[in-house]
Amino acid sequence: MIKVLICDDQEIVCEGLQKIIDGDPDIDVIGIAHDGAEALEITEMAAPDVVLMDLKMPGVNGIHATRRIREKFPSTRVLVLTTYDEDEWVFDAIRSGASGYLLKDTPRQELIQAIKGTAAGASYIDPAVAGKLLNSVVQNAPRIKREPGDLFSEREFEVLQLLARGFSNAEIAQQLFLSEGTVRNYTSVIFTKLGVSDRTQAAIAALRYGLVDLNEI
Numbered sequence: 001m002i003k004v005l006i007c008d009d010q011e012i013v014c015e016g017l018q019k020i021i022d023g024d025p026d027i028d029v030i031g032i033a034h035d036g037a038e039a040l041e042i043t044e045m046a047a048p049d050v051v052l053m054d055l056k057m058p059g060v061n062g063i064h065a066t067r068r069i070r071e072k073f074p075s076t077r078v079l080v081l082t083t084y085d086e087d088e089w090v091f092d093a094i095r096s097g098a099s100g101y102l103l104k105d106t107p108r109q110e111l112i113q114a115i116k117g118t119a120a121g122a123s124y125i126d127p128a129v130a131g132k133l134l135n136s137v138v139q140n141a142p143r144i145k146r147e148p149g150d151l152f153s154e155r156e157f158e159v160l161q162l163l164a165r166g167f168s169n170a171e172i173a174q175q176l177f178l179s180e181g182t183v184r185n186y187t188s189v190i191f192t193k194l195g196v197s198d199r200t201q202a203a204i205a206a207l208r209y210g211l212v213d214l215n216e217i
Helices: 011-022 036-046 062-072 087-095 108-120 127-140 154-164 169-176 180-194 199-208
Strands: 002-007 027-033 050-053 077-082 100-103
Touching: 002 011, 002 036, 002 108, 011 027, 011 108, 027 036, 027 108, 036 050, 036 062, 050 062, 050 108, 062 077, 062 087, 077 108, 087 100, 087 199, 100 108, 100 127, 154 169, 154 180, 154 199, 169 180, 180 199
Parallel strands: 002 027, 002 050, 050 077, 077 100
Antiparallel strands: none
16 A cells, blocks of 8 residues: 655645545555645654655745655655646756656546556656756756766666666566566665666766667657
C-alpha cells in the first residue's frame, strides 16, 4: 500500500484529491496538510511514501517544505501538484528535490499513475512544463560532451540512459537483465558521481553534461 500525504491550502482541492486517490485500492491517504509546516509534522509522524505538494501556500510554501522533507526524510518522495507553470516555480521545485511536477488539470488516471510511479522511483514532469525545463538546461548550462568511460562504467552509463528516460528501477532491471537491488546500487553510484540526490536531478545533470541526447528522451 502506497501512503500519500496531500498538502494544499485549499480545503476543496484536498477533498477532491482524497476522493480520487482513495478510489484506488493500492493507495492510502494517510493525512492532509494545509501548509508546508504541517506537511513536515505529518511526514515525521506518519512517514508517507509520497507527498502530493502544492507550491504557493501561506507560511512555509511548497518549495521550502520540499527541500526540508528531502533533507530530513530522504525516503519520502515529493510530487508537486500545482497550478503554477512559471519557470521559477518549476526550477525551484526541481532544485529543491521534487521527484516530479504536475499541473492540477492532470487527468485522474495520469495522476494515479504518477503517484504509483513516483513511489516506485520514477519521475514525472507535466508536458506543459517539460519543454521549459529541458530547454533551460540545454541553453543555459555548459554542455561538456564526454565519453561514457570518462565518468561511468559501461553498465552505469546504460542505467543512466534509462533512468533519464523515466524508467523505474524495476523497468531498468528488466531491460538490462539485472536484479532491482543491483540497479539500486548502480543508481546510488551514479548519484554520487553526478553530485545529485535523486533521479530527476540525475536526468537533468545528464542533459547538462551532454551524457543524454535530448532527442532520445
